[in-house]
Amino acid sequence: MQLPMYLDYRKIIFPVLTVLWMIVIFWFSSAPAEESTDMSRSVGRTVAKYLVPDYEEWTLEEQAVFAEKIDHPIRKTAHAGEYALLGMLIMGSLGAFRMTGVRRNVTAWILASIYAAGDEIHQLFVAGRSGQASDVALDSAGAAAGILAYFVIAYLIDRKTRCCGRNS
Numbered sequence: 001m002q003l004p005m006y007l008d009y010r011k012i013i014f015p016v017l018t019v020l021w022m023i024v025i026f027w028f029s030s031a032p033a034e035e036s037t038d039m040s041r042s043v044g045r046t047v048a049k050y051l052v053p054d055y056e057e058w059t060l061e062e063q064a065v066f067a068e069k070i071d072h073p074i075r076k077t078a079h080a081g082e083y084a085l086l087g088m089l090i091m092g093s094l095g096a097f098r099m100t101g102v103r104r105n106v107t108a109w110i111l112a113s114i115y116a117a118g119d120e121i122h123q124l125f126v127a128g129r130s131g132q133a134s135d136v137a138l139d140s141a142g143a144a145a146g147i148l149a150y151f152v153i154a155y156l157i158d159r160k161t162r163c164c165g166r167n168s
Helices: 010-029 033-051 060-069 071-096 101-123 133-164
Strands: none
Touching: 010 071, 010 101, 033 060, 033 071, 060 071, 071 101, 071 133, 101 133
């Protein structure tokens, strides 16, 4: 069944997902420093559990030291990743409303970067947190990577559709 042309599901889905993801980012940024550190260290422990041989035989102290060592890279990877997804969702939202070309790319990147700056300002008001220009730069780079990933995915989907038909 084909939807009527005026009822384009992308005009609903992408903006809703974009706003929901912005709320998730805001929620992560609202966590006080201690809670945020505990969250990223638990991710570090989980990563180590699956990727570091014999990690579970280490002493609790050795595990804690390791989790602390990889805390910074985990936090920075999370920053870039969450904004990569935001960049992709904004691209989808703008595309759903027929914005195309360089204007769409630049607009998506600017919107994600403005949100990143606002998020860092927001963190100035959260206990133990700080806003950092370097995080805005990292988030903006993550958004750019997400926009690039959006293009690659769209290209691959378009190529498959053209090559093999819509129903493949």
